[in-house]
Amino acid sequence: MRHFFAILRARNLELIRDHATWIWNIVFPMLLVLAIATLFNDEDSAIFQVGVVDDSPGQLADLKQIEHIQFVEYRDLDIALQKLRHHQLDMVLQGGTAPGYWLNDTSPKGYLLEKVVAGVRQGANALTRNAVSGREIRYLDWVLPGVIGINLMHSGLFGVGYVIVRYRKNGVLKRLQATPLGAFEFLSAQVVSRLGMLLIVTVAQFAAMNLIFDFFTEGSCWLLLLIAALGAMAMISLGLLMASRTSSEELAGGLLNLLTWPMVFLSGVWFSLEGAPAVVQKLALIFPLTHTITAARNVMLDGAGLAQIAPEIAALCTMTLAFLLIASFRFKWGED
Structure with missing residues (x-):
């Protein structure tokens, strides 16, 4: 047993003197928890993801006030529509001279969003409907x-x-x-x-x-x-x-x-x-x-x-x- 305690003491001294290991084991879990709390904050969770193109005059401000929707800005309509075809977006809103919205006909979320948009924009303010189709990306x-x-x-x-x-x-x-x-x-x-x-x-x-x-x-x-x-x-x-x-x-x-x-x-x-x-x-x-x-x-x-x-x-x-x-x-x- 004397040999065992001698090795145990030597190893413990080695660990005590290894300041880098101590600092790492203390700081790293704290940094990990902080990162998770920051990145996975559920206070502003979104159910739908909508692409927005050409909203510089604020034409779509009323729609962007709808809760539980994450709006992602795109400069290029083609890029946004490509993501919509593959179900990476649920809808695309377009401002500019010809305001409208784009849906994927095979998307259940797009169907629900269309009802929401129709409830906010009615009559003369209604947006033009456009549709795309494409294979869903799993x-x-x-x-x-x-x-x-x-x-x-x-x-x-x-x-x-x-x-x-x-x-x-x-x-x-x-x-x-x-x-x-x-x-x-x-x-x-x-x-x-x-x-x-x-x-x-x-x-x-x-x-x-x-x-x-x-x-x-x-x-x-x-x-x-x-x-x-x-x-x-x-x-x-x-x-x-x-x-x-x-x-x-x-x-x-x-x-x-x-x-x-x-x-x-x-x-x-x-x-x-x-x-x-x-x-x-x-x-x-x-x-x-x-x-x-x-x-x-x-x-x-x-x-x-x-x-x-x-x-x-x-x-x-x-x-x-x-x-x-x-x-x-x-x-x-x-x-x-």
């Missing part, structure tokens, strides 16, 4: 890019982050330092190695699930593969950056969790950010997962081409290069 189709994105995120961040920390603790990096190998070359090799594995797994997952669920896919599968590759590279590079100096597995785990949880909540994995406050939408753009999911959904659900997702492609390439360069400059071969 929530499963919509959430698929987010699920695959989460897998890329976890595998990219934790898969390489812990490996680098373990290499540093075991002295492997110290031995590599004696070779002509540079930090950028070493980190680039980690990216390419992990990338190959992630792409094989992602393609296999998508193919197998598509046979079962027949996902709605309008765009190019090759373009989806490119997005997955760029997204994975950005995640792996970010994981290398976070592990570029730390020698503590506990601290590395805390830092990586500090990255993953905000991305899960703010990157539009489980719910759309279209109706979120502008500051939340801007904040989400700092995460590579946001650009990965946005590009994948635009291609998969809206049939977007390379030109339409060029901003997301450019953002992922820029992030990957920036993370790798910063990680190379900060990289520490040993524990000292």
Whole structure:
């Protein structure tokens, strides 16, 4: 028993001196609860989602006063109608010189909203009715890019982050330092190695699930593969950056969790950010997962081409290069 208590005492002292772990375990749950309370506030819950186009003179102000409806502004009517066709919106209101509303004939919520609009706008103020039709996009189709994105995120961040920390603790990096190998070359090799594995797994997952669920896919599968590759590279590079100096597995785990949880909540994995406050939408753009999911959904659900997702492609390439360069400059071969 003396040996047991000696090891117990040594480990307890090690934990007590590990201030980063203590801070992480205290602060992280508080941040998580705060994020959930902010993002999932039920005080202003909406039953319907309505797109609004060209309401600059305030022509639709009376309709926008109706409670339990979330109004989302769109600059382009075609984009709003595309979402209406796929049941991602329940109605589209249009102002301007020809005010009216658009419905999907197969949407039950659209039928109810039409009755509400007719009750508010009657007689000379009535709006012109327009209709569209299209295949409904299931929530499963919509959430698929987010699920695959989460897998890329976890595998990219934790898969390489812990490996680098373990290499540093075991002295492997110290031995590599004696070779002509540079930090950028070493980190680039980690990216390419992990990338190959992630792409094989992602393609296999998508193919197998598509046979079962027949996902709605309008765009190019090759373009989806490119997005997955760029997204994975950005995640792996970010994981290398976070592990570029730390020698503590506990601290590395805390830092990586500090990255993953905000991305899960703010990157539009489980719910759309279209109706979120502008500051939340801007904040989400700092995460590579946001650009990965946005590009994948635009291609998969809206049939977007390379030109339409060029901003997301450019953002992922820029992030990957920036993370790798910063990680190379900060990289520490040993524990000292």
